[in-house]
Amino acid sequence: MSIHLLPTPSALLDLPCLQDNVQRLQSRLSALGVRLRPHVKTAKCVEVAQLQRAAGASGITVSTLKEAGEFFAAGFDDILYAVGIAPHKLPSVVALRQQGCRLKVIVDSVDAALAVVQAGREAGMALPVMIEIDTDGHRAGIKPDAAALIDVGRSLHDGGAVLAGVMTHYGASYEQSTPAGLQAVAEQERSGCVHAAERLRAAGLPCPEVSVGSTPTAWSAESLAGVTEVRAGVYVFNDLVMCNIGVARPEQVAMSVLATVIGHQLDKGWVLVDAGWMALSRDRGTQHQAVDYGYGAVCNEHGQLLPGWTVSAANQEHGTLTHRDGPADVQRLFPIGTRLRILPNHACATAAQFDRYHVLQPSGQPLTWERFHGW
Amino acid sequence: MSIHLLPTPSALLDLPCLQDNVQRLQSRLSALGVRLRPHVKTAKCVEVAQLQRAAGASGITVSTLKEAGEFFAAGFDDILYAVGIAPHKLPSVVALRQQGCRLKVIVDSVDAALAVVQAGREAGMALPVMIEIDTDGHRAGIKPDAAALIDVGRSLHDGGAVLAGVMTHYGASYEQSTPAGLQAVAEQERSGCVHAAERLRAAGLPCPEVSVGSTPTAWSAESLAGVTEVRAGVYVFNDLVMCNIGVARPEQVAMSVLATVIGHQLDKGWVLVDAGWMALSRDRGTQHQAVDYGYGAVCNEHGQLLPGWTVSAANQEHGTLTHRDGPADVQRLFPIGTRLRILPNHACATAAQFDRYHVLQPSGQPLTWERFHGW
Numbered sequence: 001m002s003i004h005l006l007p008t009p010s011a012l013l014d015l016p017c018l019q020d021n022v023q024r025l026q027s028r029l030s031a032l033g034v035r036l037r038p039h040v041k042t043a044k045c046v047e048v049a050q051l052q053r054a055a056g057a058s059g060i061t062v063s064t065l066k067e068a069g070e071f072f073a074a075g076f077d078d079i080l081y082a083v084g085i086a087p088h089k090l091p092s093v094v095a096l097r098q099q100g101c102r103l104k105v106i107v108d109s110v111d112a113a114l115a116v117v118q119a120g121r122e123a124g125m126a127l128p129v130m131i132e133i134d135t136d137g138h139r140a141g142i143k144p145d146a147a148a149l150i151d152v153g154r155s156l157h158d159g160g161a162v163l164a165g166v167m168t169h170y171g172a173s174y175e176q177s178t179p180a181g182l183q184a185v186a187e188q189e190r191s192g193c194v195h196a197a198e199r200l201r202a203a204g205l206p207c208p209e210v211s212v213g214s215t216p217t218a219w220s221a222e223s224l225a226g227v228t229e230v231r232a233g234v235y236v237f238n239d240l241v242m243c244n245i246g247v248a249r250p251e252q253v254a255m256s257v258l259a260t261v262i263g264h265q266l267d268k269g270w271v272l273v274d275a276g277w278m279a280l281s282r283d284r285g286t287q288h289q290a291v292d293y294g295y296g297a298v299c300n301e302h303g304q305l306l307p308g309w310t311v312s313a314a315n316q317e318h319g320t321l322t323h324r325d326g327p328a329d330v331q332r333l334f335p336i337g338t339r340l341r342i343l344p345n346h347a348c349a350t351a352a353q354f355d356r357y358h359v360l361q362p363s364g365q366p367l368t369w370e371r372f373h374g375w
Numbered sequence: 376m377s378i379h380l381l382p383t384p385s386a387l388l389d390l391p392c393l394q395d396n397v398q399r400l401q402s403r404l405s406a407l408g409v410r411l412r413p414h415v416k417t418a419k420c421v422e423v424a425q426l427q428r429a430a431g432a433s434g435i436t437v438s439t440l441k442e443a444g445e446f447f448a449a450g451f452d453d454i455l456y457a458v459g460i461a462p463h464k465l466p467s468v469v470a471l472r473q474q475g476c477r478l479k480v481i482v483d484s485v486d487a488a489l490a491v492v493q494a495g496r497e498a499g500m501a502l503p504v505m506i507e508i509d510t511d512g513h514r515a516g517i518k519p520d521a522a523a524l525i526d527v528g529r530s531l532h533d534g535g536a537v538l539a540g541v542m543t544h545y546g547a548s549y550e551q552s553t554p555a556g557l558q559a560v561a562e563q564e565r566s567g568c569v570h571a572a573e574r575l576r577a578a579g580l581p582c583p584e585v586s587v588g589s590t591p592t593a594w595s596a597e598s599l600a601g602v603t604e605v606r607a608g609v610y611v612f613n614d615l616v617m618c619n620i621g622v623a624r625p626e627q628v629a630m631s632v633l634a635t636v637i638g639h640q641l642d643k644g645w646v647l648v649d650a651g652w653m654a655l656s657r658d659r660g661t662q663h664q665a666v667d668y669g670y671g672a673v674c675n676e677h678g679q680l681l682p683g684w685t686v687s688a689a690n691q692e693h694g695t696l697t698h699r700d701g702p703a704d705v706q707r708l709f710p711i712g713t714r715l716r717i718l719p720n721h722a723c724a725t726a727a728q729f730d731r732y733h734v735l736q737p738s739g740q741p742l743t744w745e746r747f748h749g750w
Contacts, residue, residue, distance in 0.1 A: 008463075262461050316724075337462045373748060
């Protein structure tokens with residue numbers, strides 16, 4: 001289907017750009033001697049994960065058990081569920097493993113570890129568990145030096161569970177914006193997680209896997225010594241937050257929202273489009289970064305950035321486009337019916353607003369990929 | 376299904392609270408002598424709209440043509456699509472009308488009006504159109520005094536279209552937080568829209584409908600003289616933004632997100648739950664209001680507010696709960712597995728993250744209502 005005939009708002013994927021994103025990070029990590037386990041929460045799309053696997057990815061990371069079930073049904077059987085397990089979700093984990101899914105869960109406390117052990121024993125299986133390490137003080141996890149690390153490791157070494165390794169996510173890497181800063185936090189992520197693994201091993205516990213990652217650190221780490229795998233998600237699409245951090249350029253953003261001009265406020269220089277926050281998401285991830293893109297950066301229908309134009313305000317189904325230099329001749333520049341593409345602040349959040357992607361191929365051949373929603 | 380057995384995160388609806396919200400605003404507007412045309416974009420749920428209709432609502436307002444099609448299929452045939460029409464959507468409008476749907480569209484420019492006239496002529500029908508009036512300088516619409524109003528009215532009086540009236544939405548009412556301020560903006564909304572109708576009539580044009588509304592102004596208008604119908608959406612669920620504005624109390628918020636405690640950071644007094652921004656949405660509507668609730672206010676599993684506890688940070692599938700007074704004994708207060716309900720900042724945004732509602736009835740009988748997603 002031609003871009004002129006697509007409904008608006010729609011989520012577009014630029015396939016050559018997507019393939020380039022997939023290939024570049026895979027090449028980098030392969031050269032560094034580690035596996036890439038992409039986080040499929042960004043796209044929640046089987047076809048995207050198949051591209052990542054074809055490029056060399058090893059296993060996937062998921063953020064929900066819904067993703068685990070959907071991707072397992074689509075032929076992905078090596079899955080890390082990278083959110084601390086809630087005890088009532090363990091029967092679903094057991095059921096997936098009984099069907100042959102090599103699903104791993106994570107914990108960061110003795111209480112959660114004991115819940116896993118109990119569920120595993122009741123099911124007559126040892127559930128593989130990774131311990132979440134807190135390398136950035138940002139969210140969940142056990143500090144690499146904390147005594148609790150060994151307590152949790154010992155709790156898991158007991159019949160219903162098996163300690164599969166340690167994992168961390170340096171989410172605070174999103175606060176960096178210089179190569180030196182990014183390299184420093186990547187090293188902090190690596191060294192903290194490797195240190196935790198060494199402490200567990202020194203205590204006589206197994207720790208085969210050392211899993212780290214975020215898109216900014218995956219692009220910035222100079223050494224990954226001691227790491228076995230890297231997890232990254234948003235690199236597959238990229239977004240304006242990644243551009244501000246410095247690990248992507250706008251032309252490397254593979255996902256955009258197609259919108260149509262529906263009106264103007266001539267005295268204010270406003271252009272109104274039919275993509276509001278329901279389409280773009282409420283994510284304002286660039287708000288405190290070097291360039292605040294509002295709810296997104298504006299491109300023409302061919303995907304060429306229109307410098308200075310952003311979605312400066314959004315209601316549920318209305319976006320308001322303005323230029324940073326103030327009013328322009330908006331009725332002439334953007335007549336009613338004009339189609340525009342909006343680059344997202346945060347691809348994970350924007351993509352989640354859509355049920356499918358319209359994939360733009362060089363051949364012009366129409367292609368639609370479905371994505372998951374909900375839990 | 377008992378609340379203890381529901382998956383998390385889930386969207387909950389408190390049915391008695393919802394029915395009370397529906398009844399109270401309907402009673403108020405009936406007493407003021409105007410019809411209520413609820414905006415179904417908040418719930419996007421047939422059963423919710425059926426409750427509104429049973430209570431006396433007259434027609435519905437939609438924010439997408441997807442909603443128009445879904446609600447028409449469910450037996451709602453009097454529909455106002457309250458986003459400026461994009462020309463390429465007119466064939467869908469024509470198709471719905473050919474099936475018997477009394478769908479109206481809105482325009483705020485001669486260009487859009489001419490596109491409607493052309494589509495109507497090509498289809499051999501007069502499409503009913505309302506002119507959008509800008510009473511708050513907030514978004515779309517023609518100023519009540521602008522010359523363009525008459526130009527647009529005349530454009531619509533020409534074969535392919537019929538002028539059905541004027542409509543406005545005082546979105547800036549969300550910036551008010553006192554009864555006097557709310558009454559003033561409600562009067563501004565009313566008087567501006569009525570003035571536009573009078574100008575059209577004075578120019579010899581028909582203007583049967585005068586449609587105004589937003590939840591804050593619907594609750595605050597002292598007079599609705601000259602108005603024929605009020606549109607309001609979020610009143611059906613209410614949310615923390617409405618509480619800060621002063622038109623609802625937390626116990627009148629009918630929708631919440633059920634979440635489970637998955638961990639703690641004891642030194643910081645953090646409680647981690649499995650509801651992040653994917654469940655709660657990225658909406659930070661209370662950020663600049665009297666009380667900033669972060670990503671939501673925390674209740675126990677019975678729905679009782681836990682004063683001072685908010686979701687102060689959110690990642691995709693993690694929410695971080697903190698107390699405004701700093702660290703508490705979180706492990707004792709909220710052990711792993713504890714279920715909590717989170718009240719949303721903005722019900723329209725949070726509800727949109729879910730495919731269904733789990734409806735809590737006094738009988739305890741399980742009930743699930745589906746909702747729409749996408750365009």
